[in-house]
C-alpha cells in the first residue's frame with residue numbers, strides 16, 4: 001500500500017501486522033458485534049448542513065475540555081495493553097498526544113505504569129476500574145493523583161466483561177514479557193484481569209471516589225437520559241457517552257444516536273463527551289453538532305501505534321485534526337464552539 005492517508009488505511013495495515021489473537025482483541029466486540037458495527041454505521045445516518053459564505057480563513061480546531069486547552073476536540077481514549085500492539089506502548093501514545101496537543105487517557109489495565117506516562121509530560125487523565133480489593137483501587141487512585149493526572153474517567157459499563165467471542169476462539173493472552181502494570185505481571189488473559197474488577201459498584205460510590213482522589217470525575221459509559229441525570233446528581237464533572245467501543249453489552253444503540261438524549265438531560269450543567277466509531281473528522285463535527293464538547297478515539301490512534309509506534313499514532317491524530325479543520329471550514333464554522341444543532345440533520349430515508 002502507498003502511504004496511509006486516512007484511518008481506514010491504518011486499520012488495514014494494522015490488520016496485516018498483528019497476529020490473530022491481538023487483532024481479534026483490538027478489533028473485536030461483544031456477541032454478534034451489532035453495536036460494534038452500529039457505532040460506525042450510525043454516523044452515516046447523520047448529515048451535515050453547511051452554511052456558506054462565512055470567512056473561515058482563521059478557523060481553528062482548538063477548544064477546551066473541562067477547562068484544559070486542547071488543539072482539537074479529540075482525545076485519546078483509554079485502551080488496554082498497548083505494548084501488545086507496539087513496543088512503544090502507552091509511552092508512545094502519550095508522546096503522540098502531547099505532540100499533537102491533546103489529552104492521553106491511560107487505562108487502568110495499561111502495560112505501562114502511570115509514572116512512566118507522566119514522565120512524557122503529556123496532558124493526562126486516568127481511567128479507573130474499581131477492583132474488588134479496595135487496597136488496589138486506593139493505590140491506583142494515589143498513583144493517578146501523585147503523577148499529575150488531572151481527571152478520573154470512571155468506567156461504569158463493565159461490572160462484568162462483555163462476551164468477546166473472538167478472544168474465546170483465539171485464546172488471546174497478554175504475552176509473558178508484557179506486564180499489566182496494575183497487576184505487576186504478564187501472562188494473563190483479559191478475562192483474568194476483569195475478574196479482579198468489582199461487579200458491585202453503585203452510584204453511592206461516585207462522590208466518595210471523586211473526593212478521595214481530589215480529582216474531577218467523568219462517568220464513562222452512559223447511554224441514557226436517566227443515568228445522565230444521576231451522573232449530574234452525584235457530582236460528576238462530565239459524562240462520556242460510550243458503549244465501550246461495542247465491547248460490552250451488544251445490542252445497545254450507537255453512541256452518536258444516544259448522545260442527543262444525554263445532552264438534553266444534562267442541559268449544559270456538565271460537559272458531555274462521546275466515543276465509539278470515530279474514524280473521520282466529519283464524525284467529530286457531527287458529534288459537536290449534537291452537543292458533545294469533544295470526542296475520544298480508541299481504535300483509530302491504536303491502529304497508528306500498531307503500524308508505526310509513536311510516529312504512527314501521531315500521524316493518525318494529525319490526520320484527524322486536519323480532517324476536523326477541513327470539515328469545520330466547509331460547514332462555515334471558525335471553531336468547534338461555532339458548531340450547533342443547525343449544522344446537522346438525520347439523513348432522509350432512502
Ligand SMILES: Cc1cc2nc3c(=O)[nH]c(=O)nc-3n(C[C@H](O)[C@H](O)[C@H](O)COP(=O)(O)O)c2cc1C
Nearest residue numbers: 026077078079080107155244245276277297298299
Ligand atoms: C482494545 C481496546 C481496549 C480497551 N480498553 C479499555 C479500558 O481498559 N478501559 C476503558 O474504559 N475502555 C477501554 N476501551 C474502550 C475505549 O476507551 C473506547 O470507549 C472505545 O475504544 C471507543 O470506540 P472506538 O474504538 O470505535 O473509538 C477499550 C477499547 C479497545 C478497542
